[in-house]
Amino acid sequence: MQSSVFKTNASMIRQMHKAMTEPIRKMVGDRLSGFLLEEHHFEKGSTPESDRFPYLVNPLAFSGYSEERILEEIRKIGWVDPKDTDSNSTNCLLNSFSNEVHLQQYGFHPYAFEIAGLVREGYMTREEGLKKLATPSDPKVVEYVKTKLGIRQD
Numbered sequence: 001m002q003s004s005v006f007k008t009n010a011s012m013i014r015q016m017h018k019a020m021t022e023p024i025r026k027m028v029g030d031r032l033s034g035f036l037l038e039e040h041h042f043e044k045g046s047t048p049e050s051d052r053f054p055y056l057v058n059p060l061a062f063s064g065y066s067e068e069r070i071l072e073e074i075r076k077i078g079w080v081d082p083k084d085t086d087s088n089s090t091n092c093l094l095n096s097f098s099n100e101v102h103l104q105q106y107g108f109h110p111y112a113f114e115i116a117g118l119v120r121e122g123y124m125t126r127e128e129g130l131k132k133l134a135t136p137s138d139p140k141v142v143e144y145v146k147t148k149l150g151i152r153q154d
Contacts, residue, residue: 004057004058004060004061004062005055005056005057005058005061006055006056006057007053007055008053008054008055008056009053010042010043010053011042012053013037013042013053014042017036017037021036061121065123066123067123067124093141093144093145094145096137096138096141096142096145097137097141097142097145097146097149098110099111099137100137100142109133111132111133112133115129115132115133116129
C-alpha cells in the first residue's frame with residue numbers, strides 16, 4: 001500500500017522529461033521546443049502549477065487485484081492466452097526480446113523487482129513469482145523480433 005501512492009517532485013519530473021525528450025531532440029532539433037516543458041515549469045513558485053506536481057497512483061492496490069481472477073473472467077468472454085508472448089506480457093512480441101537483452105546485459109530479469117513487490121504485498125506466492133521469472137522466452141519469438149529489427153545472428 002505504501003508504494004501505491006507516490007508524490008512526484010520537480011527533480012524527478014525534470015529527470016524523466018530529459019530522459020524522454022533528449023533522444024527525440026537529437027532527431028528533430030529545436031522544432032520540438034514548443035511541445036516541451038521549460039525550466040521555469042520546474043522552478044518552485046514561478047507559476048502556481050509548479051508547486052503541484054502530480055501523485056502517481058497504482059489503482060490495483062485498492063482493487064483486490066488477482067491476476068488469475070482477471071484471466072478467469074476475460075477467458076469467459078473469449079480471451080485466449082497468446083502463444084507468441086512470454087509469461088510477463090499479453091500483447092508485445094518485443095517483450096521477450098527485451099527481457100533476453102536485459103538478462104544478458106545486467107544478469108537479472110527486468111521484472112524481478114516488480115514481481116518481488118507483488119510477492120511481498122501478497123498478490124502472488126513466492127513460487128508463482130519464481131516460476132514467472134524462470135519461464136524462458138520463446139526462442140522463435142526472439143528470433144522473429146531479431147529478424148524484424150535487422151539484428152544479425154551470431
